[in-house]
Amino acid sequence: MIFINKGIVxxxxxxxxxxxxxxxxxxGVTTKAINYNEITGEINVDDVVYINQTARNLNLGTGGYDFVILNTKYDNINSQKIGHIMKLRYTPMQINVLSVEEQDSPYHDMFNNFKDLDGMPVIVGELHSMLAPTAIVLKKLKPSAKIAYIMSDSACLPISFSNTVSYLKEKNIIDSTITMGHAFGGDFESVNIYSSLICAKEIVKSDVAIVAMGPGIVGTGTKYGFSGIDQASIIDAINKLKGNPILIPRISFNDKRKRHIGISHHTVTVIELLNSSCNMIIPTLKNEKQLILEKQLKENHAFDKVNKYFIDPKIASDILLGVKDLKFTTMGRTINEEKEFFDACGAAAIYCSKLLGID
Structure with a gap:
């Protein structure tokens, strides 16, 4: 199913x-839309365009935007990008990129000579909304830490869509971006999570990497039907390359869906599917909320597979509340409405900062 309409900018x-x-x-109806300039060309007022309105017609959460798929003023578009790896393969919008692994890449031989990650910390989060609070706290605690963001292809594919990434790059909070799989537009392009991790370690020379999807997780209300399930294979990959995986549990006490209260069923499922282990960092909470977390951890033996560390998130909370030029939200809820969600991100950053032998 697809809905395409014609309009004027x-x-x-x-x-x-x-x-x-x-x-x-x-x-006669005004709609907001996104134009990816390198795919459909530069756009201007009075251009006649065709837009994809499928998500809008289904009332789905793509930020309230339609997407330009054709600008009629162009007879042809040639972005002249080098590289032979195709992303969005076998779709009308497939594009070529220079992936770090391919033979034309100056880094090609590095992948054949790679040994291991040598214990490099890699923070793994489910949602894109975990990226900013984690990176900001980590950079504040360890200003000289070099942070790479690896964006998976489990949600939004163009990294340019993310206002969060634009902000973090502009503020020099994250130092480089790597888009893996069919995600594209990062400072470096890669084919899969293994190559992405190697890129972060050997090419970018990162002290730490943060792996999370772009905006727009897919969920179905079923045990296995959510795109964040790839955290399990990501953690296994980190372990196979001898890195140090740090998992941010998805925590909420303000979600109307009971399956996400306390530690989300998504996090539980990811842990159940692990073929290895990881360090899961849990914020120390107050009163009943802490008891709920402790009860979950005790009664669900899936958590026996991972190393659990409780961290006081107060320092991180103070850092995030001091940020005035970025609005923290998750699932449409603010940091005041979902304090524990952001405490989990901050706790992971605090834990990671203690592992880094810098500053």
Whole structure:
């Protein structure tokens, strides 16, 4: 199923290098849309375009945007990118990139000579909303730490869509981005999680990597039907390459869905599927909320597979509350509404900072 409509560009809301946010008139109705400049060309007022409105018609959460798929003013588009690895393969929008592993890459031989991650900490989170609080706290505690963000292809594919990544790069909080699988647009492109981790260690020379999907997790209300399930294979990959996996548990006490209260069933399922182990960092909470977490950890023997560390998140909480130019939200809820969610991110950052022998 796909919904495509024709419209006229009425306003340019904002632009970045790879992306434009615009307003389009479709049969007298104004709609917001996104134009990926390197795919459909630069866009301007009065351009006649075709837009994909499928998610809007289904009332899905793509940030309230439609997507430009064709600008009629162009007879052809040639972005002249080098590289022979295709992303979005076998779709009308497939693009070529220079992946770090391919033979034309200056880093090609590095992958054949790679040994291991030598214990490099790798923080693994389910949601894109975990990236900013984790990275900000870690950078505040360890200003000289070199942080790489690895974006998986389990949600949004173009990294340019993320305002969070744009902010973190602009503020020099994350030092480099790696887009793996069909995700694209990072500072470095890779084919899979193994190559991404090697890139973070050997090419970027990172002290720590954070792995999480882009915006827009898929969920179905079933045990295995969510795209964040890839955390299990990511953690196993980190262990196979002799890294140090640090898992951020998804914690909520304000979600209307009971399966996400306390430690989310998503985190439980990921741990059940692990073929290895990891360090799961849990924020120390107050009163009944702490008792709920402890009860979950005691009664569900899946948690026996992982190393559990309780960390007081107060320092992290203070850091995040001091950030005034970025609004922290998860699932549409603010840091005040989901304090424990962000405490979990901060606790993981605190734990990781203690592992880094810098500053």
């Amino acid at each position: 009425k306003n340019i809301i904002s632009r970045r290098d790879d992306i434009s946010f615009v307003e389009i008139d479709v049969d």
